Amino acid sequence: MTRALVSPRNLLVGALLALLALVPVYAQAVGNLYLLSLFTRIVILAMAAVSLNLIMGFGGLVSFGHAAYIGIGGYMVGILGYEGISSGLVQWPLALAASALIALVIGAFSLRTRGVYFIMITLAFAQMIYYVGVGLDRYGGDDGLSIDRRSQFGGLLNLSNRTVFYYLCFVLLLATVYLVWRLVNSRFGLVIQGARSNDRRMRAIGFPTYRYRLVCFVIAGTICGLAGVLLANHTDFISPAMMHWTRSGDLIVMAVLGGMGSVLGPVVGAVAFLLFEEVLADITEHWQIIMGPLLLAVVLFARGGLDGMLASLSRG
C-alpha cells in the first residue's frame, strides 16, 4: 500500500497545518485578535472531533454524547479554580482522570448495545451529565460560572498570553493526531477496526472486542476531556451549554464533513465547518438556513467528506 507522498490531498493537509501554525503571526501582524481567538476555538474543537473520530470512524461506534467530556474537562477546571485550586498541575490531571473514569462507566454500559441503541444511550448519558451541570447551583447552575484565573503553570507557561495559549492548543492537537494515528495503525487499532467490520468474527478468532472497545472509548473520552480543559481556559467560562447535545451533533458533523476514514479528516472538517459558520454568520443573520441544507447535501452527495473528495482527486 504505497501512496504518493506528494498528492493533492497531502499537499492540502500540509498547507492547512502550516496555515494553522502561522495564524498567531498573521493575527499579530494585522492586529486582529478576534482571528486568534476564533482559531484557538477551532483548534480545540478539532481536537475533540479527532477524539470522537477514533471511536466513530475507526471503531464504528457513533457516540452522540461526546460533548459530555468537554463539559467534564471544563467543569473540573472551573470548579477547582472556584475552590481556589488554580494550579494546572493539579487541575489538568484531575480533569483527565475524571473524564477517563466517566468514559469508563458510560462505555461499560453503552457498549453492551449496538447501532441506534448505542447512539441513543450515549445521548442519554450525556443528557444526564448535562443536567448535573444545570443542577450545580453552587457553580452557577444554568447560567454557568466565570473563571477568574486560567490554569497556572508557575513560570513554565502563561496561559493568559493568547499566542502562548494558541500554540499550546496547536501542539496538543498535533500530539493528539499523532497519538491517534499511532493507535490506529497499531495492533490495538487493527482489532478495533476489525471489530467494526465484523465483530462476531473478531470474537471468534479470540479477541475480547468488548474490552478493546472499552479501552478505545476511554481514550477518546480522555482526549476530549483535555479539549474541554482547553476550552474552559479559552473562554474563561463554563456552563452546561458547552455540553449541550447540539455540541455533540456539531462534533459528529465535523468528523463526517472532514472524512471519517482518516486521522486528519476531522481537523479539516472542524476548520471547514467553523470557518464556514463564521463566514455565513457574517453574510446573514439567518446563516443556518444555508448551513442546514448544505449539511444535507454533504451527506447526499459527498460521501467520505472533504477528505474523501480530496483522496478521489489524488486517485485521478
Next chain:
Amino acid sequence: MLLFIEQCLNGLQVGLLLFLLAAGLTLVFGIMDLVNLAHGSLYMVGAYFAATFTALTGSFLAGIALALGATLAVGMAVEVIAMRRLYGRDHLDHVLGTFGLILFFNETVRLVWGPAGMNLPLPSWLNRSIEILPGVPYSMYRLSIIVVALAVAIGLYLVIMRTRLGMLVRAGASNREMVGALGVNIKLLYTLVFGIGAALAGLAGMMQAAILTAQIGMGENILILAFVVIIIGGIGSIRGAFVAALFVGFVDTVGRTYLPEILKLVLSPTAASTAAPALSSMLIYLLMAVVLIVRPAGLFPTAAR
C-alpha cells in the same frame, strides 16, 4: 390525595402527547429504518401553523384542522425532497442529514414568524376547569388532550391492525423488498406514512402550544424524550411506544412533584431543593439506561434488527 390524582392525570396527558410524537418516529424508524432527528421540527411547525391559522380564521377548531393538513403536506414534501434519498444509508448519515434539517427549520421559522414565540389562545369552552370527581377540579383543556390523544391512539391501532393500509405498513416493517416485489407502490406508502407521522407530531405540537407557547427549538428537547420513549419501547413497536410513553410521562411528572419530598427524607432541605430538579430531569434518562442495560433492544423488541 387531590394532588396525587391531578399529577397522575398530568402524567397521563404528558405521556399521551409523547406517544403522538413517538408514534410517527417509531413508524418511520420501523418501516423505513430512518433515524429522523427532524421529527421535532415538524412538532414545532405544527404549533406555529396552529397559532397562525387560529389567528386567521378566528376559530380554534378550524385553525387546528387547517394546521393538521398543512403539517401533513409539509411532512410529505420533506419526505419527497429529502428523506427519500436517505433510505438505505447508514444511521450516521441520517443523524447528520436530519440535523441539517433541524437547523433549516429553526431558521426558516425565525425568518417567517420572527424570533419571539407565538401564543395559541384557547377558546372559552376549553379554558376552564371541570370537576372530574366530586371536589377534584381539573383543567378542561388537559382533559380534552387526554381524550383526543387516546382517540388517536385507538384509531392508529385500528388502522394498523384492521385495514389494508395498516397491513401494508406492517408488511413493510418486516420485509420491505418483498412488499415492493408484490406490486405495492412502496414509495407512495412511505410518503404517506411519513406524512401521517408528521401530522401526529404536529398535533402534539399544537396541543402543547396552547399550554406553553409555540417557540423555536421547542421540538428539540421533546424530541430527545420521544427517542427515549421509542428506545425503551423497542424501536418499531407502536405498542411499545404507547406503554413507554405513558411510563415516561408518568415517571417524569410524578418524579418532578414528589422527588423533592422524597429527597428531604434523606438530605437536608436546602440540598434536597437544589438536587431535586436536576435529579428529576435525569430520571427518565436513568430509566432508559437501566432498560437498555437489562434489555438491550427495548421492552418490546420487534423482529431482529
